[in-house]
Amino acid sequence: MGESGDSGLLECLAAIVGTRHVLFNPVEISPYLTDYRGRYTGNALAVAKPGNTEEVAALVKYCAGRGIPMVPQGGNTSLCGGATPLPDGKSIVISLSRLNRxxxxxxxxxxxxxxxxxxxxxxxxxxxxxxxxxxxxxxxxxxxxxxxxxxxxxxxxxxxxxxxxxxxxxxxxxxxxxxxxxxxxxxxxxxxxxxxxxxxxxxxxxxxxxxxxxxxxxxxxSSRSEATAWANVPSPAAAIALLARFRDRCGDRVHLFELVGRPLLELVLRHIPASRAPLNKLSEWSVLVDLRDVADDVPLADLLEQTLNTAIEAGEANDAAIAASRAQAKDFHALRESANEAQKIEGFSIKHDISVPVSRIPEFISRANAALHAWQPAVRIVAFGHVGDGNIHYNLFPPNGMDETAFAACAEEARRIVHDIVFELEGSISAEHGLGQLKREAIRRYKNAVELDLMRTIKHALDPQGLMNPGKVL
Ligand SMILES: Cc1cc2nc3c(=O)[nH]c(=O)nc-3n(C[C@H](O)[C@H](O)[C@H](O)COP(=O)(O)OP(=O)(O)OC[C@H]3O[C@@H](n4cnc5c(N)ncnc54)[C@H](O)[C@@H]3O)c2cc1C
The missing domain is CATH 3.30.465.10 (Uridine Diphospho-n-acetylenolpyruvylglucosamine Reductase; domain 3)
Structure with a gap:
């Protein structure tokens, strides 16, 4: 909405949250209208920034009374367009940033x-x-x-x-x-x-x-003892066996266990300044593992080394590097944590955030890889994730030389292939990012009718006018 917009509405919002906390100028509101990945751009009547719970309640009451849709927004880092208003420009974005006590x-x-x-x-x-x-x-x-x-x-x-x-x-x-x-x-x-x-x-x-x-x-x-390693593993199945070995020997001390496919590591090394591979040889698959303990002076590096040595003997790992300092551990972590940034720099990708039972991860990866290569032989598959939770981020980049727009046009086909396999393996098509706008339609294919009916019943009971974040989830 431009500066000539509905001044009555703006005055009412300002009366609730204060003039300074109502944004309506197109330049001011634009950061609230596009998602982190730049995939969705919407429009809104205004952005209101309440300063406490009572102001949120007054805003919601006002909007509910006039049938104005509301889009709550936090840091706007959603990866599925959840916090982006629809393009119809009928809603108000309610930013919670001032409720920060x-x-x-x-x-x-x-x-x-x-x-x-x-x-x-x-x-x-x-x-x-x-x-x-x-x-x-x-x-x-x-x-x-x-x-x-x-x-x-x-x-x-x-x-x-x-x-x-x-x-x-x-x-x-x-x-x-x-x-x-x-x-x-x-x-x-x-x-x-x-x-x-x-x-x-x-x-x-x-x-x-x-x-x-x-x-x-x-x-x-907080933990007072920590140890971190990066290990090259021969396959996802070996990574799962290694995870089981760590759990068996280290129990709750296993704090983090992440799988990283070579294509992701290559993207990070190419795009993120000062990043370095922990081992000389790049492997098709690696894992990042952290052990932690609340007690002082627990020799976790020794435990990590012993476990990795037995794993190498058993063929579950090929090679490993144990971080020699906190700074080096941070560098290992940064390789994994830069995944989103490196992929964003690389360009458009078709993203999947899936989970399956941990034991079925290897089957998911091999079936999905085979099906996608049959679909598009040179597709670039970037797979990595929280493998200890059965959660893989399984992203597809266009074949080298292929136009991104042409590739994007095939997104639905690719998603169907991946999500159908996830469904057959009794997994979830959204492990942690949510449904937002991105998977709102797809979920209808994979949730059973009773679940969908229960969800709609709850939505209708709480929000009969359908004003809370319309066009998301359901
Ligand atoms: C670099 C990067 C890394 C990420 N890594 C992970 C990860 O490892 N694991 C993971 O789970 N996610 C990850 N995410 C995505 C993740 O969903 C978000 O970072 C985070 O959970 C969203 O918080 P936000 O404050 O940005 O919410 P927003 O993006 O602003 O909103 C997200 C959703 O919540 C709603 N919402 C926001 N605030 C409220 C509120 N107060 N009341 C009701 N509804 C509200 C919005 O309407 C929207 O639907 C990552 C994102 C990025 C960009």
Missing amino acids: VRALDKENATICVEAGCILDNVNERAQTDAGLIFPLYLASGGSCDIGGVLSTNAGGMNVMRYGNMRDLTLGLETVLPDGRIWNGLRGLRKDNTGYDLKQLFIGAEGTLGIITAAVLKLFP
């Missing part, structure tokens, strides 16, 4: 109560500084995404194997419902069997059932 930190209860607009990495930093505890959710977007965003997408990331995803890390929620009522469920309880677990409705709902304004999150002791 830590409301309480209870060291003995190991919980922190934070508002939705707190940046993820800042929450962890605050827990460490004020209580010597950690909030363990760790994503490469952690410096930009916020708590409302990671809750609404049930984000996972690198540490799920050890600590779980946002569903597992959340004890309580405060949410503004689509009619403007505030639900205060900010309890810091680890046991509470008093009926339905309502918070789980809003976690992973991608803003379609209400606006999360605050949460009580679990904290954990």
Whole structure:
């Protein structure tokens, strides 16, 4: 909407959140209208930035009364167009960035109560500084995404194997419902069997059932001993066997276990300055593994080395490098964490964020590779991911020399091939990024009719006007 837009609406919004916190000028609102990957661009009447829960509730009540759709937005790092308004320009983007207070930190209860607009990495930093505890959710977007965003997408990331995803890390929620009522469920309880677990409705709902304004999150002791290795492995099946070996020998000390295919490593080495391969020989497959322990002076590097030596003898690994310092461990991690940036620089890709039972990862990769090479022999497959959670990011780049637009035109065909295999392996077509706009249609093919019906029933019960983040998920 331009400056000549609906001044009555703008005045009402300004009366709720203050004039400075209503954006409507096309230049000012443009960062809120396009997604991280530049794949979706929408339009909006305005962007409103409430400063507290009561202002969120007043905004929602106002919009609900006038039938104005609302798009909640956090750090706008969604990889499926979840936070981008539709192009019709009828909605208001509600940015939670000003709700950024830590409301309480209870060291003995190991919980922190934070508002939705707190940046993820800042929450962890605050827990460490004020209580010597950690909030363990760790994503490469952690410096930009916020708590409302990671809750609404049930984000996972690198540490799920050890600590779980946002569903597992959340004890309580405060949410503004689509009619403007505030639900205060900010309890810091680890046991509470008093009926339905309502918070789980809003976690992973991608803003379609209400606006999360605050949460009580679990904290954990920080680790004092750490060791990191990069290992070349002969195949995905060997990686899974290696994971089982690590679990058997190291139990909960296995903090992270990531699979990296050679094409991803090559993209990172090509596009990310100062990145270096940990081993001289590039292998078709590698893994990044971290061991951690809360106790001081646990000789984790020795344990890592012994485990890798036995794995090499068993043919589960070919070669390995153990980080000799924290700086080197950080360099190993950076190779994996630069995946999104390197791929963005490389250009257009057809992305899949899938999960299957861990034991079926090798079968997924070999079947999907074969089917895609039969479909497009020179397609470039970039596969990597949180293999300890059965989650693979399986991305397709156009054959060298092929026009990106022509390749993009085949995206639906490619997705169908990959997702059908995932379905046959009893997996999920969205392991951690959500459905957003990208997979809204596809999900109808893979969720059963009863599940879809239940989802629609819940949506209708909470948001009968369909005003919360329309065009996403369902
Ligand atoms: C470089 C990079 C790395 C990533 N790595 C991972 C990863 O390892 N694991 C992973 O799971 N994801 C990853 N992601 C995607 C991930 O979904 C986000 O980074 C994060 O979860 C989204 O947070 P956000 O604050 O940016 O939310 P946004 O993008 O702003 O919003 C995401 C969704 O939540 C809704 N929403 C936002 N705030 C609220 C709220 N307060 N109430 C209700 N609904 C709300 C939006 O409407 C939208 O549907 C990555 C993204 C990038 C760019």
